[in-house]
Amino acid sequence: MTPIVRVENVSFSYGGPTVLSDVVLDIAPGEFIGVVGPNAGGKTTLLKLMLGLLEPTMGKIQIDGRPPHEGRRKIGYVPQYPPFERDFPITVEQTVMLGRLGTARLLGTYSKKDRIVTQRVMEEIEISDIRSRRLNTLSGGQLQRVLLARALVSEPAILMLDEPTANIDERMETDIFDLLRALNQRTTVVVVSHDIGFISQYVSRVACVNRTLMCHSTLAIDGKMIQELYDEDVHMVEHSRV
Amino acid sequence: MEFVSSLMQHKFLQYALMGGIMASIGCGVVGSYVVVKRIGFLAGGIAHAVLGGMGAAFFFGVEPIHGALLAAIVVALLIGWITLNWRQQEETSIGAMWAVGMAIGILFISQTPGYQSDLMTYLFGNILLITARDLWLMAVMDVVLLVTVTLFYRQFLIVAFDEEFARLRGIPVVFFHLLLLCLVAISVVLLIRVVGLILVIALLTLPAAIAMQYVHTVGRMMALATALGVLFCTTGLAVSYQPDVPAGATIILVAGAAYLLSMLFHNYRQRIKARAAISR
Numbered sequence: 315m316t317p318i319v320r321v322e323n324v325s326f327s328y329g330g331p332t333v334l335s336d337v338v339l340d341i342a343p344g345e346f347i348g349v350v351g352p353n354a355g356g357k358t359t360l361l362k363l364m365l366g367l368l369e370p371t372m373g374k375i376q377i378d379g380r381p382p383h384e385g386r387r388k389i390g391y392v393p394q395y396p397p398f399e400r401d402f403p404i405t406v407e408q409t410v411m412l413g414r415l416g417t418a419r420l421l422g423t424y425s426k427k428d429r430i431v432t433q434r435v436m437e438e439i440e441i442s443d444i445r446s447r448r449l450n451t452l453s454g455g456q457l458q459r460v461l462l463a464r465a466l467v468s469e470p471a472i473l474m475l476d477e478p479t480a481n482i483d484e485r486m487e488t489d490i491f492d493l494l495r496a497l498n499q500r501t502t503v504v505v506v507s508h509d510i511g512f513i514s515q516y517v518s519r520v521a522c523v524n525r526t527l528m529c530h531s532t533l534a535i536d537g538k539m540i541q542e543l544y545d546e547d548v549h550m551v552e553h554s555r556v
Numbered sequence: 557m558e559f560v561s562s563l564m565q566h567k568f569l570q571y572a573l574m575g576g577i578m579a580s581i582g583c584g585v586v587g588s589y590v591v592v593k594r595i596g597f598l599a600g601g602i603a604h605a606v607l608g609g610m611g612a613a614f615f616f617g618v619e620p621i622h623g624a625l626l627a628a629i630v631v632a633l634l635i636g637w638i639t640l641n642w643r644q645q646e647e648t649s650i651g652a653m654w655a656v657g658m659a660i661g662i663l664f665i666s667q668t669p670g671y672q673s674d675l676m677t678y679l680f681g682n683i684l685l686i687t688a689r690d691l692w693l694m695a696v697m698d699v700v701l702l703v704t705v706t707l708f709y710r711q712f713l714i715v716a717f718d719e720e721f722a723r724l725r726g727i728p729v730v731f732f733h734l735l736l737l738c739l740v741a742i743s744v745v746l747l748i749r750v751v752g753l754i755l756v757i758a759l760l761t762l763p764a765a766i767a768m769q770y771v772h773t774v775g776r777m778m779a780l781a782t783a784l785g786v787l788f789c790t791t792g793l794a795v796s797y798q799p800d801v802p803a804g805a806t807i808i809l810v811a812g813a814a815y816l817l818s819m820l821f822h823n824y825r826q827r828i829k830a831r832a833a834i835s836r
Contacts, residue, residue: 365724387726398718402592403768403777412714416725421707448772468725 316379318343318472318502319364324373326359333359337373337527343471346498348517350510355524357506358394361476364504365391378471387416390465390501394476396457400450406460407445410436413464431467439463439493455486462493472502479507491516559794568684569793572803575686576789578694579750579759582743584782585705587764588774589736593716596761598635601650602737603744603756605631605657610678610753611664620678621693624748628741631657636737640730681752681804683793690749697746701739705778712736713774750789751804759785762811769822788814 317340326334334356341347349357362368363375366382377385390413414428436442439459444452452460458478465473475494479487494503495516507513510520522528563569590599609627610620631653638649665675677685705712714722715732723729740760747756767780792807 367720367723386724389724391721391724393720397720399592399594401768402717403772403774404713404717405772408713408773409717412710412717412721413725415710415714415722415727424710446772464721 315342318378320376322374324370326371335526346503346517348513348520349506350520351523357523388471390470390473392461392465392475406447410463413467417468435463435466455482474504476506559797571686572683577786579747580782580785581698582746583759583785585778586739586743587760588777591764599740600757601654602632603753604654607661608657611661615664615668625745628745632737632741636734679752679754681750683750683803697742755808758808762815766818
């Protein structure tokens, strides 16, 4: 099967030290892949390269056979930190519906289809009951669901999430990942996380990024491998599902 | 009360009132984007730099308001281009354009022969001097603003809300950023007649900032800010009429006082809400 994301020998530097060196990664349609590694190891940079927000210094990236700035309309993106002001006067429903832009018609108002898709996604993500709330009244977990819904209304072929559970508690972390597992039935999912122990029970493959990239199937994750990657002793925690 | 009876009699007061209403549409609609996008300083820069264009128009004997419109658009695009390309120096470059524009204007005005009473009018406005021709021009500018915002409401919203996400959705972010700055430029010119270019920034931001505390969407914010603008302009005009003090400055003081009161009320309400939430 042709990969939906193709990263070919990509190196990147912001101008100082090398952030990523000769990264090769193919993601097949329908995969659930975790991008893990230590902080400042280049995970988010790799994601931004795939989104076309950064240009590779060397190498090439393709999304569904096209360069990222063309192919990225097929990507639904969930950022790590909400980049907007929390007191922006906008409701949950409007925020989610903005994700239809680029898919929706250019001028004027939303179409009936835009509204139907938005309602369906809000129900699926279980935020219908808070649709008229203003963003600054939401909890961290609710906001994360809103961002996920916003990414989903464009009906993306690939879902890319940057540390989707960094700002919420553990129980909700499980909820979000259960949701991602369900969504993986119809989309490819790429999730960046520093928490390799937790995500390994969900993903089909992990890509370990620390300047370079090593790929592992989830089965191979053990203390030794993590130690190699993080280059120090790591306390592994068994997460049990409550 | 004397204001109301004078309003019936005098055409210049009716024009002033209509001018205030038309300017309020601009400051409500575009001011809402200025406030949520936090580009008040940038808008201030555009407003002040416009003096360069007005001074040049004055010197060459062109209608100053036409010079202002042209200068405002040029300055808006220039500032937009600079801030997009040198993000680190955004503050400095806006400050530079702000002062350089004013300096150019002052040089031109000083070299223009004749009595220069008009300078004060540009700087502080004079709503009582609005003519029928001014009103027509203001109406055209309002229509341009309203049509553009109606067509691209969602694009402006997403660019103001989350630029990175807009870019990922294939929205031409730079185009809409520059288009928004052009709308700011037009609103500035709309407001110059009413309060002058020094005080423009207050009417562009205060009504929208008050509105933002009470409504949940940018669309409603625009409507409420417009209504508040009309209220401030009318009140300011009426209050200033009898003691014969400058209307522009009075309008700004009314807006400033309303903003202060609204802030106090808003904070008080938040505290009450928080307390209610705890005792529940």
